Amino acid sequence: MPDSRTLTGGHADSRLDHFHGGVDLRARTPLKVVAPTDGWVERIGTNPAGYGRTLYFRLSDGNTAVFGHLSRYEPELQELVRDSQLVRGTYRVDFVFSDSLTAPRYSAGEVLCYTGSSGRGPAHLHFEIRHGAVQLDPLSFYRPQDNDKPVIAAISWVEYSDDIPLSSGRDLVLSASPRVKSSEPVAFLIRCYDPGPWGRNAVPAAIRVYVNERQVYEDLPSRIDLLCPANIYEKLVYREFRTNDRDVRRLFDWPEKDAESEMDLPLGWIEDFIGVVRIEVEDRNGNTSSVRIALEAGSERRNLRARDSVETPEFVLTGDDVSLSWAELSPQGQEILINNDDFAFPAKLVLTANQPFEQGKYFFKRSGTTGRIPLWRIPGGADETISCYVLRGGTYGVAVDATPPKLVVSGKSGKLTFTLVDEESSIDDGSVKCRVNGQTAIPEFEYEEDGGLIWTQSSLGRGTHRVQFEAANRAGMSKSWDVEVNIP
Ligand SMILES: [Zn+2]
Structure with a gap:
């Protein structure tokens, strides 16, 4: 581990198409990364994108530490990687050691590898703790001394009748004692972070809601299940944690279906209630902060709109020829703009062409301030429809690749x-x-x-x-x- 204690990315940050399953630590290149405990190497891989050069290390407690964006490995592993690269003639290799007896073993404190900027720069160490296929919050294991309370930066509230939940939150003034009065059921949004020796980018360990001091809700934003990516997109609970603006937003459980037909309000909505709501945030060291809100919530639920219709806009490629390039696409049909402010994420996009997509020719793209990001290759063949989930706003469309590298x-x-x-x-x-x-x-x-x-x-x-x-x-x-x- 580098001695750097500056987090440049937190666990559970929302990224373009996934939640960040670890922490990013600022680290000069090359700093030694040593074995945190006795253990063995489970996997090493080199990849031009993503994690870059990576090492998975099985710890003595059975969890796996993952180190990404490395510059190189300790000499013996480096030789192993190099030999394999030469045999294959490519940069990309991936070794999995499934057997702890034959895998390379290291004692606590021995050098495993060196930090770098492979995969994604600038220089930093991506550090994860996995338990099987679940990514856990590394800071809850390497808990730094921290006497600072978590900070609740803002709380806003939404009414159940709102069509567009994300944008319609009304901010509460936290310095006064906040009061909320509505004839509708009400839910709350929170922006919070955990300051401390790691900087401001750490997410809190727990967020709880109490109504008249009875706990009705708890979230532990520390687990990301890799085997259920669909959960990330389709789960009832939608989380948004951001490091860009140096704080964290938490949106309470949201109804996935038309709750009116089920007559059950999901957890997180508070209806027919007069009393005090307390929202509490706790860090890894047991420090807490909370806000009390005097709430009067009704149960009228007017103007309710089925959420499914919001989530699945149809995007139809029109015209005789679908082989238009991205730049030439017309706003009337070939691209779709999804705005952060007026759309509920995750959004499911369905693209239907009037003829089959040609194999390998098309890409589904997103353009934004960071430039065009190729998301994935459209399967093509006989398929005239593709669908995908998007977590962020931006302009989405189909592009064709016509120039060589x-x-x-x-x-x-x-x-x-x-x-x-x-x-x-x-x-x-x-x-x-x-x-x-x-x-x-x-x-x-x-x-x-x-x-x-x-x-x-x-x-x-x-x-x-x-x-x-x-x-x-x-x-x-x-x-x-x-x-x-x-x-x-
Ligand atoms: Zn990372």
Whole structure:
């Protein structure tokens, strides 16, 4: 573990298509990562995207620590990875040691690997604790001394009749004693975070709601189940934790179906009530903060709208030709704008074309302030319909990839580096092969899809070197290069 105590990302932050299942710790490259307890290596893998170079370590308590975005491994593991890369001729490898007797074993304090910026920069350590397929909040294991109370930054409330729950919260003024009066059932939203030695990005350990001092609700935002991704999207409970604005929002249970027909109000809604609601937040060290709200809630439930119709807009590709590129798509049919402010997430999108999607040609994309992010490849074939879930606002649409990857190789300080980009979809990293002076070399990706150092079996001197490269994008468009590169 690096000695850095600055969290740049918290457990359960909502990311584009998943919840962040660990913490990100700011860490210079390379810092030693040592075995937290005696244990053994379960898995090591290298991946240009996502976790980058990663190591899974089985701890003595049976949980697994996951370290991501590494720069390299301790020498023996590094050699194992390198040998396998050379045999396969690709950067990506993935070892799983299922047997603790033959797996590499380490004692507490021994160096396992080094921090870096592989997969996703800038330099930081992604650190997870898993119990089987459940990602647990690492801070609840490595609990720092913390005498600061969790902070409730804001509380807002919504009425049951609201069509658009996320935007319609009305903020309470927390300095006065807040009062809420409504003829409808009422639910609350909270923004809170846990300050302390790890910075402000930690989520609290527990959020509870009491009505007249009887506990009616508890959430422990520390578990993410990897085997049930559908739970993340379709679960009754929708969570949104953000580190961007340095606080955390918690939305109480929301009705998934038309609750009117079921006549049961889900937990979280308070109806026919006059009294005091107390919302309490607790951190890992037992420090608590709470807010009391004088509440008068009715039960009229007017204007109720079925949520399903909000969640499943139909997106129909019109026109004779669906092979239009993203940029040419017309706002009348080929793209859909989902606004954070007026849409309930997660939203399910269904896209129907008037002819089958061509295999591998199309991508479902999201454009936003961070640029276009290719989400996934459309299966194509006979399928004229695709569906997906989105957690965030933005413009979504179908794009076609029409240009091959672009490569730049340069030489400096006795080394060769490369960048490999694909403008429209993304590089298929399994396709990237490289030879330098006729020998297999490994292009090592440091940042997602952008490239990095080319590792060669023998060190390179000054002068001209022959570099052969081949790569394909995810639309299956491949290209090869045979260039001479000078190392000055
Ligand atoms: Zn991370």
